[in-house]
Amino acid sequence: MTLKKSQQTAIVHPDYRAPEGFAAFPAVIHHASTVLFKNVAAMRSGEWKDKNAYTYGLHGTPTTFTLEARLAEIEGGDYCLLAPSGLAAIAMVDLGLLRSGDDVLLPDNVYNPNRELGRWLSADYGITARYYDPLIGAGIAELIQPNTRLIWTEAPGSVSMEVPDLPAICKAAHERGVVVALDNTWSAGLALRGFDLGVDIIMQALTKYQSGGSDVLMGAVITRDRALHDKIAGAHMRLGMGVGADDAFLVSRGLPTMRLRFEAHDAAARKLAAWLQARPEISKVLHPAFTDCPGHEFWKRDFTGAGGLFSVIFDEQYTEAQTDRFIDALQLFKIGYSWGGANSLVMPYRIQSMRKDWPNKGQLVRFNVGLEDVHDLIADIEHALEVLQ
Numbered sequence: 536m537t538l539k540k541s542q543q544t545a546i547v548h549p550d551y552r553a554p555e556g557f558a559a560f561p562a563v564i565h566h567a568s569t570v571l572f573k574n575v576a577a578m579r580s581g582e583w584k585d586k587n588a589y590t591y592g593l594h595g596t597p598t599t600f601t602l603e604a605r606l607a608e609i610e611g612g613d614y615c616l617l618a619p620s621g622l623a624a625i626a627m628v629d630l631g632l633l634r635s636g637d638d639v640l641l642p643d644n645v646y647n648p649n650r651e652l653g654r655w656l657s658a659d660y661g662i663t664a665r666y667y668d669p670l671i672g673a674g675i676a677e678l679i680q681p682n683t684r685l686i687w688t689e690a691p692g693s694v695s696m697e698v699p700d701l702p703a704i705c706k707a708a709h710e711r712g713v714v715v716a717l718d719n720t721w722s723a724g725l726a727l728r729g730f731d732l733g734v735d736i737i738m739q740a741l742t743k744y745q746s747g748g749s750d751v752l753m754g755a756v757i758t759r760d761r762a763l764h765d766k767i768a769g770a771h772m773r774l775g776m777g778v779g780a781d782d783a784f785l786v787s788r789g790l791p792t793m794r795l796r797f798e799a800h801d802a803a804a805r806k807l808a809a810w811l812q813a814r815p816e817i818s819k820v821l822h823p824a825f826t827d828c829p830g831h832e833f834w835k836r837d838f839t840g841a842g843g844l845f846s847v848i849f850d851e852q853y854t855e856a857q858t859d860r861f862i863d864a865l866q867l868f869k870i871g872y873s874w875g876g877a878n879s880l881v882m883p884y885r886i887q888s889m890r891k892d893w894p895n896k897g898q899l900v901r902f903n904v905g906l907e908d909v910h911d912l913i914a915d916i917e918h919a920l921e922v923l924q
């Protein structure tokens with residue numbers, strides 16, 4: 536029987552269906568909170584974990600499943616979970632794997648909000664978070680306790696840029712049954728094959744190169760091991776980590792051009808870093824492809840490229856007030872956090888207060904090299920350096 540519809544019901548339940556068979560390149564944006572089941576049996580057999588079916592908008596749509604599959608492919612992983620920011624992705628790993636009484640190790644140069652999360656878990660959740668020298672390598676074995684469950688790595692640390700010896704850390708961890716997670720945001724998954732080096736979990740801030748537009752926040756956690764994936768998926772589900780369909784679309788849209796952008800950022804950053812290295816105002820260039828950078832040998836061994844992000848240490852004769860004036864004098868480099876977009880950015884860090892045993896005395900300034908003409912960027916910096924005279 537066909538139900539007769541009043542006008543109001545017809546507005547809510549329209550008869551018109553667009554023709555099937557539409558095809559185009561872009562990812563389709565499916566907006567959904569409620570997902571419809573064909574009948575009660577289909578609803579009852581639905582499993583939120585099952586990526587071959589749909590149960591609720593929060594647990595996935597064709598838009599998010601497709602983006603997850605593409606990100607897993609880029610990293611060489613099998614499973615992927617999306618989170619509303621890179622930091623949310625980090626939290627999802629911690630809450631999926633750590634319980635009260637457990638211990639987590641983080642590199643001393645870790646992305647600062649990750650450090651802050653560790654401090655919070657330590658203060659309020661009965662978990663201990665301890666910080667290790669990022670260049671510790673195999674020496675991490677001595678820090679591993681019977682209750683250590685997780686070791687975070689970041690390659691390189693995104694402010695002070697030390698490159699860790701990932702295979703050595705993974706070997707020591709695995710011999711003691713400890714899981715290793717890698718924040719692989721710097722290389723976008725393009726220049727560092729984390730799983731091949733032994734890493735168990737890869738986290739990406741898609742906010743950076745995957746988006747490329749400085750207009751979306753999103754994170755991802757990628758795994759190869761089903762049991763690990765399930766644990767993190769448990770946190771994903773219980774915490775309600777949803778991402779918006781339009782945001783997922785924006786990240787999908789960025790992926791085909793990501794390698795081209797990454798290589799352009801890389802080439803320009805190396806030109807700029809080489810130019811800065813020759814300047815008398817700069818005492819050190821902390822770019823993993825340059826020999827001044829601690830862990831450069833591991834970059835050479837493990838990476839196939841760099842990106843647009845590096846830091847410099849100014850000669851110690853220049854005060855913070857002077858380097859602040861230099862930054863304020865820049866015109867193309869804008870002052871802002873984050874990176875991976877088309878616009879060049881600059882940020883000073885009070886690194887001495889962030890790091891134990893930091894060996895350099897000069898001011899640290901981080902550059903994110905965007906997609907402007909590198910000669911214009913060099914001219915901008917050359918002009919701004921004049922304020923130091």
Ligand SMILES: *Cc1c(COP(=O)(O)O)cnc(C)c1O
Nearest residue numbers: 620621622646693720740742753
């Ligand atoms: C930006 C960033 C994050 C966090 O990403 P958000 O989306 O900004 O929360 C994590 N790790 C690194 C290395 C980052 O650069």
